[in-house]
Amino acid sequence: MTRLQTALLFILAALAPSAAVADEWDKNNYAPSDKSVTIGHTNLPIVFIDTRNGGTTPNIIHKDYRIPVRMKIINNANGINYGDTTTHAGQHADYEGWVGIKYRGNSSFKYSDKKPFGFKTLKTNDVDGKKEKVELLGMGKDNDWVMLAPFHDRSLIRDVLMFTLARPYFEYTPSMRYCEVILDGIYYGIYILGEKAGKGKFRLNLEDPGDDGDALTGDYHIQIDRNDEEHYYTSKYKGRYQNGNEMRLHNKVYYQYKFPEYDDMIPDHPKQLDYLHSQIDAMEDAFNSRNYTDPETGYRKYVDVQSFVDQLLSQEFCFNADGYRLSTNLYKRRDSVDPRFKTTLWDFNLAFGNNLYESIGKGTWGFYNNTATEIACDNPIPFWWAKLMDDPAFVQQVKQRWYEYRLSNYAEANIMQTIDSLTALLGADGALDRNFQIWPTLNEDIWLTPSPPRNNTYEKEINSLKDWIIDRMQWIDRQLGFDPSGITLPQEKVGRQIEGYYTLHGIRTERPAHGPVIMRYNDGTSRIAIIK
Numbered sequence: 400m401t402r403l404q405t406a407l408l409f410i411l412a413a414l415a416p417s418a419a420v421a422d423e424w425d426k427n428n429y430a431p432s433d434k435s436v437t438i439g440h441t442n443l444p445i446v447f448i449d450t451r452n453g454g455t456t457p458n459i460i461h462k463d464y465r466i467p468v469r470m471k472i473i474n475n476a477n478g479i480n481y482g483d484t485t486t487h488a489g490q491h492a493d494y495e496g497w498v499g500i501k502y503r504g505n506s507s508f509k510y511s512d513k514k515p516f517g518f519k520t521l522k523t524n525d526v527d528g529k530k531e532k533v534e535l536l537g538m539g540k541d542n543d544w545v546m547l548a549p550f551h552d553r554s555l556i557r558d559v560l561m562f563t564l565a566r567p568y569f570e571y572t573p574s575m576r577y578c579e580v581i582l583d584g585i586y587y588g589i590y591i592l593g594e595k596a597g598k599g600k601f602r603l604n605l606e607d608p609g610d611d612g613d614a615l616t617g618d619y620h621i622q623i624d625r626n627d628e629e630h631y632y633t634s635k636y637k638g639r640y641q642n643g644n645e646m647r648l649h650n651k652v653y654y655q656y657k658f659p660e661y662d663d664m665i666p667d668h669p670k671q672l673d674y675l676h677s678q679i680d681a682m683e684d685a686f687n688s689r690n691y692t693d694p695e696t697g698y699r700k701y702v703d704v705q706s707f708v709d710q711l712l713s714q715e716f717c718f719n720a721d722g723y724r725l726s727t728n729l730y731k732r733r734d735s736v737d738p739r740f741k742t743t744l745w746d747f748n749l750a751f752g753n754n755l756y757e758s759i760g761k762g763t764w765g766f767y768n769n770t771a772t773e774i775a776c777d778n779p780i781p782f783w784w785a786k787l788m789d790d791p792a793f794v795q796q797v798k799q800r801w802y803e804y805r806l807s808n809y810a811e812a813n814i815m816q817t818i819d820s821l822t823a824l825l826g827a828d829g830a831l832d833r834n835f836q837i838w839p840t841l842n843e844d845i846w847l848t849p850s851p852p853r854n855n856t857y858e859k860e861i862n863s864l865k866d867w868i869i870d871r872m873q874w875i876d877r878q879l880g881f882d883p884s885g886i887t888l889p890q891e892k893v894g895r896q897i898e899g900y901y902t903l904h905g906i907r908t909e910r911p912a913h914g915p916v917i918m919r920y921n922d923g924t925s926r927i928a929i930i931k
Contacts (some may be wrong), residue, residue, distance in 0.1 A: 406639035428460050428582060429441060429514045431837035435585045438482030442828040444474040444493065444536055444578040445482060446546070446592065448500070452524065452687040457583045460516070461507065465499035467524040472578070472592075474536060478770045479508050493673045494535055499526035503545060505625065507748065511550040513838050514587060518544055536576040538594055539601025546580065552748040553840050555589055555831075556821045561717055563817055564808050568800075571596065571603055571743050579830055586690040588834040589825065596620070596728045596743050598658045603730055603743070605658055606646050617733035619675050620658035624725050625778060626651070630661035632676055636683050638779025649777040654679060657728070679730065682740060692790045698783070706741040707787065708800050713744055715765050716809070718871060720754030721746055722765050723780040742906045750925065752867040764788070799917070802927050804914050805872075805881055814868060822861055831857055896921045 428450070437443060449469040450458040458466055473480045474493040481487035502508055503517035516665050520542045522529040530542035549555040566572040575593035579586070598605040598620065605618035614888040628634070639651035656664070656675075664672040682701040691697045714722035725745035731739070766784035787793045807813075825831050834842055835857070842855055876882070900910050908916070911930055919925040 410442055410825050426459060428457060428782045429512065430582070430585050431512070431587065434585050436833050436837050438480075438581070438586065438833065440479050440481050440828065441579055441830055442478050443480065443589070443830050444472055444592075446578045446580045446590065447471040447473070447484070448580065448582040451480070451582055457571050460500055462502040462503060463922070464502045465519065465526045467497055467521065467526050468500050468904075469496070469499075470498045470518070471495045472530060472535065482586075491555060494520070494533055496531070496533075497521040497524045502584040505627070507548070507551070511548060515548040516546040516590075520544070532599075534593060536578070538574045538576065539599070539878060540595065541597070541599040541601060542824055543599070545576075545591075545593055545595050545596065547575075547593065547748075549589065549591065549748065550838060550840060552753055553824060553857075554751075554822075554864050555834070556751065556818065557717070557747045557751050558866075559591060559714065559821060560817060561750065562744065562872055563821075564814065565709070565713050565744055566689070567808055568713075568804070569706070569743055570741060573602075573743075573745070577824060577830075579833070583747065586833065586837065588838055589830050596657075596730075596745060603658075605730065606733070608659065608668075608671050608674075608733075610668055613735045613858040615670060615674050616738065617731055617736065618658070619671075619678075620728065620730040621675070622655045622657050623727040623729070623781065624653060624655045626653045631655050633779065634683060635680065636687060636782055638769050639782040639785070640769055641785065646779055650779055652724075652769050652779060652781050658730075678740075683781075683783065691786060692792065698787070701739055702739070703739040703741045704793065705800075706795070708796050709786065710742040710744070711766065711787070711797065712801055712804060715875060716804075716871065717747055717750035718752070718754075718765050719747055719750040721749055723784050724778045751864055751871075765880075798881075799927070801875065801879045802881055802915065805876070809872070811869065812870065815865060818861065818865060822857075824845070826857075895924075901925075 418670060447470065449471075450460065450466070452458065452467065453471065458468070460466060460468075472493040472495070473490045475491050481490060485488065487588065498518040498520050500516055500518040501516050504511075507515055519526075520531045520535075522531045532540040532542045536542060543749075547644060549558070552558070557706040559577070562572050562575060573594040573596060575591050578590055578592050580588065580590045594602055596603055598618070603618075603620060605620060608617055609615055621632075634652035634654065636652065638646040638652060640646060654896060658670070659671060661672070661782050664675075669689045677830050678701070682698070685691055685696070685698045685701050689695065710727075712799070728743045728745060729740045730743070731741070733739075766780055766788065769779050788797070841860065898909050898919045898921045902908050910916070914930060915927060916930060917925055917927050
C-alpha cells in the first residue's frame with residue numbers, strides 16, 4: 400500500500416460515521432452490549448459509579464459539562480476486592496462521596512466504544528460548589544482526576560508503561576492505577592484511574608501568578624493541542640517540513656490555556672495573558688533567530704534543555720503519533736525560581752507501533768514527521784523540535800541522556816520486566832478476560848484504517864509490543880552511537896591521555912570502580928565507557 404493510499408484510508412475513516420459523535424450523548428451511557436459480565440473478586444480496585452442519585456432511573460453523563468454522581472472505590476488491604484457489596488458489606492472504601500463527572504478525550508472518545516471519564520471530587524452534589532482534595536489509591540491529594548479507557552491500545556499498558564519508564568527523568572510524571580469500573584450495576588471493564596498534569600501541590604505545584612513584578616512572570620501552564628477550545632493562542636510560526644520549508648496545508652500550532660485558565664485571566668488579569676503570549680513569542684523567536692544556538696541569547700534562555708531532551712527521547716522511544724503536536728505540556732515558574740519552560744508527559748495510547756505513521760515514517764525521527772502529519776490530519780509538529788536537533792550541543796546532550804536511559808530504566812531487561820509486571824497485574828484474577836469479553840478488540844478492527852494488526856490473543860499482542868520496542872531501541876542506538884552489548888575501555892592512542900572522568904550528567908568525578916562514566920582526553924575528545 401502506498402503512502403497516499405494509506406493516508407486516504409485514514410482520512411475516510413476520520414470522516415466516516417462513528418459509533419459515537421463527540422458532541423452527542425447516549426441515553427445508555429455507552430454501556431457495553433454484553434451486560435452479563437460480573438466481578439466475583441479481583442486483585443484490582445473496583446470503582447462503583449452511581450448516576451441515579453438515590454433514584455432508579457440513570458442520569459446521563461455528558462461530554463460538555465459535569466453531572467453529580469456518587470462514587471465508591473473498593474480497595475481492600477489484602478488485595479482481594481469483591482463486586483458484590485451486599486454479601487461483602489465490610490470492604491474498605493478508599494473513597495466514597497460525590498464527584499462531578501463528564502466524558503473526556505478527543506479521538507479517544509469519538510472513535511472508542513469504551514469512553515474515558517474526567518471527574519472532580521466534591522464536598523456536596525453541587526458540581527459548581529466546593530471541590531474536595533482527596534487521596535485516591537495512594538496518589539497525592541487533589542480534586543481533578545481522569546479515568547482513561549484503553550480501547551485502541553489492545554495491550555492496555557502503553558500509557559502506564561511510558562510513565563513508569565520515564566518517571567525518574569522528569570520533575571513530574573502523572574501517577575496511574577489500574578481499576579475495574581461498574582457503572583449503575585453494569586461492568587465496564589479495565590480503566591486507568593490517575594492524575595493529569597495540573598497546578599496541584601502533588602503535581603506541577605504551581606502558584607497563582609500576580610499582576611506585577613516577579614509575580615507576573617509565573618506560574619503558567621500551557622498545552623500544545625487542537626483549536627477545539629473557546630480560547631487558545633495561535634503561534635505566529637507555521638509547521639515546517641524536514642527541509643525547513645513551511646507546510647502547505649495544516650500548518651498552525653495552537654496553545655491551550657491550562658493554568659490559569661483563560662476566564663481566570665480575562666477580564667480581571669489581562670496583564671497575565673499578555674505576559675504569557677510574550678513568553679511564547681520570545682521562545683519561538685529565539686528558535687527562529689539566526690543565532691538560536693547562542694547560549695546567552697538563543698533558545699537556552701527560554702527552555703530547560705534537559706527537560707526538552709527528556710521529552711524528545713520519550714516521544715522518539717515510542718514513536719508517538721501524537722508526539723510534540725498534541726497533549727504536549729509546557730509550564731513556567733516565576734523568574735525568581737526558574738525563567739525557562741519545562742515539559743511533562745501525556746497520552747501514549749497511539750504509541751509503540753499503534754498508529755498510522757508506522758507505514759509512513761517508520762525508521763525515522765518523529766520530529767521530522769510533518770510530512771505524514773500534513774497528509775493524514777491537522778496539528779503540525781512545532782518547527783523548533785527539528786531545530787533543536789540541528790544544534791550539535793543539543794544532540795550531544797541527547798546522546799549522553801540516551802546512554803543514561805539505556806544503562807538504567809531503559810535497559811532491555813528492565814523494560815521487559817516492567818511489561819511482564821503490568822500484564823501479570825492485569826491477568827492475575829480475571830480482569831483481562833472480563834475486559835475483552837465486553838470489548839473484544841483483540842479480534843476486531845478498530846477505528847484506525849489500516850488498523851494495527853490483530854494478534855487475536857493477548858499474549859501475541861504483548862509479544863508484538865516487545866518486539867516493536869526492541870527494534871525501535873536498536874534503531875535509536877544506531878543513530879546515537881550506543882552499543883548496548885557493553886562499552887569497554889579503548890586501547891589508548893600514543894600521546895593521548897585521560898584528562899578527567901565525568902558522570903553522565905557532565906559533572907566531574909573520580910574514576911569509578913565500575914559502571915558508566917564519560918572519559919575526556921587531552922586532545923579534546925570524549926567517550927562513554929563502562930568500567931568493569
